[in-house]
Structures are given as structure tokens and as C-alpha cells.
Amino acid sequence: MKREDDAEAWDELDHRLVLEQDLVFPASFASWPHLVRLAARSSRARGLAGSIIRRAAGHHGCDHLLANCAGAITEFRALLDRYLRSRPTDYLETFLALLAVAEQYH
Numbered sequence: 001m002k003r004e005d006d007a008e009a010w011d012e013l014d015h016r017l018v019l020e021q022d023l024v025f026p027a028s029f030a031s032w033p034h035l036v037r038l039a040a041r042s043s044r045a046r047g048l049a050g051s052i053i054r055r056a057a058g059h060h061g062c063d064h065l066l067a068n069c070a071g072a073i074t075e076f077r078a079l080l081d082r083y084l085r086s087r088p089t090d091y092l093e094t095f096l097a098l099l100a101v102a103e104q105y106h
């Protein structure tokens with residue numbers, strides 16, 4: 001997913017990776033490191049990666065799937081921290097994703 005302006009494709013990807021605002025699929029974890037790589041230059045990728053990690057960070061038994069994403073989690077944490085310093089309009093959503101990568105599940 002390299003085209004930021006292809007809203008229909010991003011919406012379809014979101015629909016396939018995040019279900020009912022609370023569940024994620026194994027495919028979500030397989031795609032997550034790729035989304036993190038795109039997140040530095042794509043707000044849609046950053047938002048979708050954040051959405052996935054927030055849902056995965058709860059008590060859904062996803063820890064074994066997240067274990068394969070350790071490098072991407074570290075990268076995403078640094079990216080989110082840098083992004084938040086710019087005081088973006090999507091600050092709250094981004095901050096919630098940062099809490100999830102920091103294993104703060106509240």
C-alpha cells in the first residue's frame with residue numbers, strides 16, 4: 001500500500017485487518033511491520049498500524065503474535081514519539097497507540 005491518496009484501498013485494508021473496532025486477525029500481525037515501515041510517510045499507514053496495536057494490546061491472547069513484531073514495535077514507538085512532538089491534530093489517537101506499544105493497556 002504505497003499510495004496515500006487511494007482512500008478506497010486503505011478503507012478496504014482497514015476493514016480486512018480490524019474487525020468490529022475491537023478484534024484483529026493473524027493477517028493484521030503479518031502486515032503490521034510493513035505498515036510501520038510506511039508510517040513515517042503515510043498518515044493512513046500510521047493510523048492503521050496504531051489501530052491494530054491498540055486492539056492487540058488488550059487481553060485477547062495475541063502476545064505470541066506480537067512477539068514476532070518486537071523490532072517493529074520499537075520502531076513504531078520511536079516514530080510515534082517523534083510525531084507527537086509536532087502536536088498533530090490526531091494527538092489523542094496517536095497517544096493511545098503510543099500507550100499500547102508501551103504496554104499500557106488502560
